[in-house]
Amino acid sequence: MQPARRLYRRESEESRRTALILATQELVAEGGPEAATVRAIAERAGVTPGLIRHYFQSKDELSRAAYRALMDGMTAKGADAIEGVGAGPEERLAAFIAASLRPPVLDAGAVVLWAGYMHKVRSDPDLMAVHEASYLAYRDTLQQLIETLPRVVKPGQTRVEAIACNALIDGLWVEGSLLPGTFGPGEVITIGLSSISAILGLNLLDHTAMLPDFGKTTP
Amino acid sequence: MQPARRLYRRESEESRRTALILATQELVAEGGPEAATVRAIAERAGVTPGLIRHYFQSKDELSRAAYRALMDGMTAKGADAIEGVGAGPEERLAAFIAASLRPPVLDAGAVVLWAGYMHKVRSDPDLMAVHEASYLAYRDTLQQLIETLPRVVKPGQTRVEAIACNALIDGLWVEGSLLPGTFGPGEVITIGLSSISAILGLNLLDHTAMLPDFGKTTP
DNA sequence: CCGACTGTTATACGCGCGTATAATCGTGCG
DNA sequence: CGCACGATTATACGCGCGTATAACAGTCGG
Known part of the structure; x- marks a missing residue:
């Protein structure tokens, strides 16, 4: 039996971007730059890691935005x-x-x-x-x-x-x-x-x- | 044919420790904390990565010393x-x-x-x-x-x-x-x-x- | 109400990381 | 001079990283 695929809601580009930016800032503030991994950021923002690459060309671009x-x-x-x-x-x-x-x-x-x-x-x-x-x-x-x-x-x-x-x-x-x-x-x-x-x-x-x-x- | 094993000289504990600490500082100063990997530190200090663990219990201890x-x-x-x-x-x-x-x-x-x-x-x-x-x-x-x-x-x-x-x-x-x-x-x-x-x-x-x-x- | 668009998830890949451990060889002492 | 000690190298392991891509499903116009 397959584990259930995660449910989700579509949201606006702006709210996703700000959520990802906020999550990045919080993680860096709490644990330094190395704590802000794509997986940790995604979890904090309530999404899966792949979505980051949908809104930002790379993790570096997300860092710059943050x-x-x-x-x-x-x-x-x-x-x-x-x-x-x-x-x-x-x-x-x-x-x-x-x-x-x-x-x-x-x-x-x-x-x-x-x-x-x-x-x-x-x-x-x-x-x-x-x-x-x-x-x-x-x-x-x-x-x-x-x-x-x-x-x-x-x-x-x-x-x-x-x-x-x-x-x-x-x-x-x-x-x-x-x-x-x-x-x-x-x-x-x-x-x-x-x-x-x-x-x-x-x-x-x-x-x-x-x-x-x-x-x-x-x- | 095996590649030649690297030649080396034994040095004092103090000179090794200071060399490793200096290398760590230089790398962090140049490229931030994530640039100071054990391999990069060792190369900068002219030794192989394993030696770091001989003089410091962990990379974190070397960081603290630096x-x-x-x-x-x-x-x-x-x-x-x-x-x-x-x-x-x-x-x-x-x-x-x-x-x-x-x-x-x-x-x-x-x-x-x-x-x-x-x-x-x-x-x-x-x-x-x-x-x-x-x-x-x-x-x-x-x-x-x-x-x-x-x-x-x-x-x-x-x-x-x-x-x-x-x-x-x-x-x-x-x-x-x-x-x-x-x-x-x-x-x-x-x-x-x-x-x-x-x-x-x-x-x-x-x-x-x-x-x-x-x-x-x-x- | 249905099909297409696309936001979102799932999965996999390769790399470099810190660490552990065995093999080697420089060197000081008897 | 040779031998034993340990400083140093070499190699390997497992993990988490950023990234790429395919599969899925929420949503909206018709």
Whole structure:
């Protein structure tokens, strides 16, 4: 007697692709790149391995799509953070910074996922372009927020400041995600805001009244 | 007729172990974790695959050793940088920072290597301990350098400052290594020194006369 | 309601992986 | 000088990988 053939439902191309991409991201985040095999991805997405090749020319193409989705998602979350907030320049900048240093952006899985793709980014010009575009877009948003601040600046100053603030946020993002027990709740945000305040010569901690999950941990 | 058996020389346990560890690091740096197979490692180290199991219980143990060596090497380079420099607190701090933002520490291979081990660090308590110790050692050196600066500080202030400076250096290290074309020569060091100056409330750029490969790019 | 289209599953292939173990030979010691 | 020890090589095994392809079945227009 033959075992019953697996039942299935047809679904849209988009939902299949996103399910496969999501499964890939989850597996890389949990177990590193080598855990994201076609069989594991298919199982997580609720399909059989062969279907991956129906929607992606190769596993590598699926990997690239997953990386693109990761980067797009992270920049989108940054843009969201300054969407629903007031018009004050300091307030908007503080909200943008805080959003990058709080879950779901501040997350060990996200860091592992990002790190897992790093060598592919270096070796694949296509992914390198995605990385560079994403990095520069984030930095550019940061720079525009900085330029709206009520200050007098020298030419070229805001570019350097944006690079520094970006690096500071990146570093806090990595260490805050990897060693969460080393910092108190909200401490990473506080450190980010105070340090960037020092770099820019202002005080962002006075503009955090509206931030979620914040206030109880600030002095 | 049989092909000739490969000739070989006996070598010390230490030289074999370091050769295997170095080969592993190089391969991960060049092609990511999946490029460091036992066969590729053995070839790079000039031995046959079986020998790996003679010196390491498993490939995983070799991987752990390679990660430990990476972290030890990076902290050692930081310590070296403040070894041969003068006694001025600002000068020593500036030398320490600059050393982390210049080759061989600022290097794409090093970043890819570091990133390639990230998920193992998360899942292996032994490696997590190595990471945490290495991170805290670096941060502690930074904090001690900051505490010798001629300033009046509030209690707990230097810890927060060390965390921020560490994060800033980490972020500049990653982006400066991954996108070297985006920054001018020495610009990463300049940005690091000026930003940390702002965080600490002093001017480190006046204490960089002795730094190698520096001076021509500062304003 | 039925047939064709195609999304989906099932199965197989070859390769390279980490590992295990036996054969070999360089070398230091008596 | 020779012999025994063990560092090193050689070979093989089984598994899981990515991929290719044929068989099947859900679905939709007529």
